[in-house]
Amino acid sequence: MSIDNILQFLKELKINNNREWFAENKARYDQVRIEFEKISSDLIVEISKFDEDIKHVEVKDCVFRIYRDIRFSLDKTPYKTHFGVFIAAAGGRKSQHAGYYLHLDPTGSFVSMGVWCPNPNMLKALRQSVYDNIEELNEIRKNPEFSQYFTDFFEEDKLKSVPSGFPKDFPDAELLKLKHYLVDYQLKDSDFKSENFITHIAGIMKCAYPFNRFLNYTIDETNS
Numbered sequence: 001m002s003i004d005n006i007l008q009f010l011k012e013l014k015i016n017n018n019r020e021w022f023a024e025n026k027a028r029y030d031q032v033r034i035e036f037e038k039i040s041s042d043l044i045v046e047i048s049k050f051d052e053d054i055k056h057v058e059v060k061d062c063v064f065r066i067y068r069d070i071r072f073s074l075d076k077t078p079y080k081t082h083f084g085v086f087i088a089a090a091g092g093r094k095s096q097h098a099g100y101y102l103h104l105d106p107t108g109s110f111v112s113m114g115v116w117c118p119n120p121n122m123l124k125a126l127r128q129s130v131y132d133n134i135e136e137l138n139e140i141r142k143n144p145e146f147s148q149y150f151t152d153f154f155e156e157d158k159l160k161s162v163p164s165g166f167p168k169d170f171p172d173a174e175l176l177k178l179k180h181y182l183v184d185y186q187l188k189d190s191d192f193k194s195e196n197f198i199t200h201i202a203g204i205m206k207c208a209y210p211f212n213r214f215l216n217y218t219i220d221e222t223n224s
Contacts, residue, residue: 006032011106014081040085046202053089061092098215100205113208114182129218145207154182
């Protein structure tokens with residue numbers, strides 16, 4: 001299986017992001033969408049080998065639509081120029097759980113694991129868990145399997161100061177300022193070259209499984 005067709009279609013879509021071109025190339029889109037859904041399905045199978053919570057996740061719940069919601073956006077281009085899938089228990093792309101994201105984009109593909117934009121109550125609970133269990137989290141971060149791919153957390157929207165309720169002199173205070181608990185890894189062309197590239201990508205994701213498990217313990221506890 002190759003992603004070349006997918007990336008070529010997305011590259012052309014980026015140049016021709018309008019409804020007329022898309023309508024003329026709808027058959028091509030349908031084909032690459034099927035190819036991406038097959039990649040996503042195979043990825044679910046591979047992830048479920050090390051994360052049992054993923055075993056009953058369905059592709060249709062995980063793959064994001066290519067159509068952009070432009071109602072409140074200044075950017076009125078109608079289509080996304082990437083394919084994305086978020087594989088997580090209890091809802092796929094709509095799940096509150098930490099999960100596994102694959103982003104295919106001709107300008108740069110990546111994988112990301114963890115929780116993006118948790119609601120305020122969940123974010124507070126996750127910060128408390130980081131504070132209460134920092135030794136466990138640091139052990140995960142320092143593990144060679146994890147650290148070979150993931151060195152920093154995603155820092156977009158990060159607070160400038162330690163949130164209220166936590167001591168400012170906490171040694172890992174920077175982790176409490178995060179708004180998202182995510183790690184990511186930029187994929188290289190070589191990551192897609194092998195015939196078993198899905199197994200390879202799942203192997204990268206597996207290195208972050210202990211991090212997802214750490215987050216999901218708190219998420220399950222908070223939702224119960």
